[in-house]
Amino acid sequence: MTAALHLREPAVLVLEDGRTFTGRSYGSRGETVGEAVFCTAMTGYQETLTDPSYHRQVVVMTAPHVGNTGWNDEDDESSRIWVSGYVVRDPALRPSSWRSQRSLEDELVTQGVVGICDIDTRALTRHLRERGAMRVGIFSGEDARMPSAHLLERVTAAPAMAGASLAQEVSTDEAYVVEAVGERRFTVAAIDLGIKAMTPHQMAQRGIEVHVLPATSTFEDINAIDGLDGVFFSNGPGDPSAADHEVGVLRETLAAGIPFFGICFGNQLLGRALGFGTFKLKYGHRGINQPVMDRRTRKVEVTAHNHGFAVDAPLDKDTETEFGTASVSHVCLNDDVVEGLELRSASGELTAFSVQYHPEAAAGPHDAAYLFDRFVDLLQQQTTSEGANA
CATH class of the missing domain: 3.40.50.880 (Class I glutamine amidotransferase (GATase) domain)
Incomplete structure (x- = not known):
């Protein structure tokens, strides 16, 4: 059974200014923090995820459907996924491409990338455009059940991108x-x-x-x-x-x-x-x-x-x-x-x-x-x- 067919647990996304979005777990379960940024690409998510420039960033996809073409072993731009977390609205139920070797979510699970789905990515993107890129945390499983104030403390404890030598x-x-x-x-x-x-x-x-x-x-x-x-x-x-x-x-x-x-x-x-x-x-x-x-x-x-x-x-x-x-x-x-x-x-x-x-x-x-x-x-x-x- 692929990861996409697993029962999804509740998950929460917490921005450093206190705004919170609730959704479902996507990819690996647990906790991750980083800088929240949005990507307007309609395609090419595999190249995006493996781009080292996204190190320590949580990528929000503005395209509503993600994962349609699955994952293959030819399109990686480096040896691993570099994003700290991944945010999508509607993950594909199954990949549909002759080049696909496994699902996107399977690869996220394999590489331990924590994500969230079933949230209003349009509202999140508009918030980041108005307020600016900021630190964010994604929490699923037991972590999602913690008090919101505690989760916000974890987010604000993360290092900022300004001044970072990476x-x-x-x-x-x-x-x-x-x-x-x-x-x-x-x-x-x-x-x-x-x-x-x-x-x-x-x-x-x-x-x-x-x-x-x-x-x-x-x-x-x-x-x-x-x-x-x-x-x-x-x-x-x-x-x-x-x-x-x-x-x-x-x-x-x-x-x-x-x-x-x-x-x-x-x-x-x-x-x-x-x-x-x-x-x-x-x-x-x-x-x-x-x-x-x-x-x-x-x-x-x-x-x-x-x-x-x-x-x-x-x-x-x-x-x-x-x-x-x-x-x-x-x-x-x-x-x-x-x-x-x-x-x-x-x-x-x-x-x-x-x-x-x-x-x-x-x-x-x-x-x-x-x-x-x-x-x-x-x-x-x-x-x-x-x-x-x-």
């Missing part, structure tokens, strides 16, 4: 290499701050040999890679203001003139390396349907997002930095949040760039896949320049 908790312990598909054209060091599997895959498809390094790596570790052509910083969880080590490594990379590409957390760290501040968004951007404009081409892309922090950089002017001229390259059309940065030399050549969203799009639309091609162009530009100067 990249090293989700990063790889050992370096590994993703080989280029076909002829190797370039070699890149990718700092794993919570990298998704599709990212090095996208680079490998373009002839890049990707050396994935732990978040604790130093500039010396990067520079020790034979034939290094560029550096990449991945997505990841936590507050960029707490990532001083990673910012220091990136500043050394920029000073050395090594081509750089960053996504999501990597965009925030590039912002800090260039002297910009970062701030926590009220409720963040999470989903695979967020409109972004490339300010250079004026093209509007529908993109995949998962971030609760953003870069504080001016939209109306360039900024001179010690590494060159920085500008905002992409902007979110919903709220004018910075979604990308560019760094150019005195001669106007691109030397580094980043985006706040996910061009690897797992899950999500493929509108932004061109950014990996832009990275290839940057690497080729650097190689050509070095050859001309040799």
